[in-house]
Amino acid sequence: MTDEVLLLLGCPQIPVQSxxxxxxxxxxxxxxxxxxxxxNPSAKQLIAASDPKKHYVAEYRDVDRTIxxxxxxKVRYPLIISFIHNDAGLTYTATAAALAPEALLVTVLFGEHxxxxxxxxxxxxxxxxxxxxxxxxxxxxxxxxVMEWAVLKI
Amino acid sequence: MxxxxxxxxxxxxxxxxxKEAREIIRxxxxxxxxxxxxxxxxxxxxxxxxxxxxxxxxxxxxxxYTKPCHGTFVVVVEDLExxxxxxxxxxxxx
Numbered sequence: 001m002t003d004e005v006l007l008l009l010g011c012p013q014i015p016v017q018s019x020x021x022x023x024x025x026x027x028x029x030x031x032x033x034x035x036x037x038x039x040n041p042s043a044k045q046l047i048a049a050s051d052p053k054k055h056y057v058a059e060y061r062d063v064d065r066t067i068x069x070x071x072x073x074k075v076r077y078p079l080i081i082s083f084i085h086n087d088a089g090l091t092y093t094a095t096a097a098a099l100a101p102e103a104l105l106v107t108v109l110f111g112e113h114x115x116x117x118x119x120x121x122x123x124x125x126x127x128x129x130x131x132x133x134x135x136x137x138x139x140x141x142x143x144x145x146v147m148e149w150a151v152l153k154i
Numbered sequence: 155m156x157x158x159x160x161x162x163x164x165x166x167x168x169x170x171x172x173k174e175a176r177e178i179i180r181x182x183x184x185x186x187x188x189x190x191x192x193x194x195x196x197x198x199x200x201x202x203x204x205x206x207x208x209x210x211x212x213x214x215x216x217x218x219y220t221k222p223c224h225g226t227f228v229v230v231v232e233d234l235e236x237x238x239x240x241x242x243x244x245x246x247x248x
Binding site for chain 2: 009010011013040042043063064067068070071086087088089090091092094095098099122
């Protein structure tokens with residue numbers, strides 16, 4: 001199985017998303033994994049501009065291409081970490097969960113409606129939830145705990 | 155087969171939640187089929203929270219199309235090949 005871990009990004013309109021992605025990518029690299037970001041062009045650009053020398057993120061993929069490749073069985077990831085703050089993010093993540101049932105799925109939920117969206121999740125996942133928009137702190141400790149557990153489990 | 159942009163289509167609703175889109179599809183279809191996530195129409199996998207509903211009305215497909223920053227659109231598309239695919243491989247529901 002690959003050492004690559006998929007980070008599935010939503011729309012970048014909530015400020016905490018990009019720093020959380022870089023934080024998780026850094027944790028993954030320390031744990032010997034290769035972070036691969038799947039995003040739309042604007043979400044990708046925010047991460048790429050923050051990590052111009054690719055210290056944290058090894059590879060970027062188009063999010064719709066990634067879903068298509070999961071559907072076709074062209075890519076497989078043992079661990080998928082999805083960043084969700086709106087209904088579209090939930091829809092993409094539910095699709096990934098259905099297409100990659102063998103993957104361990106961690107969902108990081110933030111933004112004003114984080115608890116409501118978390119309550120709608122019906123697929124198996126470990127949830128990290130805080131209704132924050134600018135302050136990453138409430139999510140970081142839980143992310144630390146979940147990531148160590150998740151990487152040990154795959 | 156081809157891209158949605160190259161087909162005759164109209165947008166029935168925009169910026170919906172996935173569940174709202176499912177109801178709009180149900181209300182605006184004469185035939186309804188459930189398909190799994192990843193089911194392909196116009197060579198693109200459908201996104202969604204199962205069950206994904208695809209409708210047919212007046213020999214046009216009615217289904218949801220999700221974008222990360224814009225939510226789910228409900229589109230009505232003239233796609234005879236897609237209708238055939240859905241009728242053959244979808245699960246009919248009422």
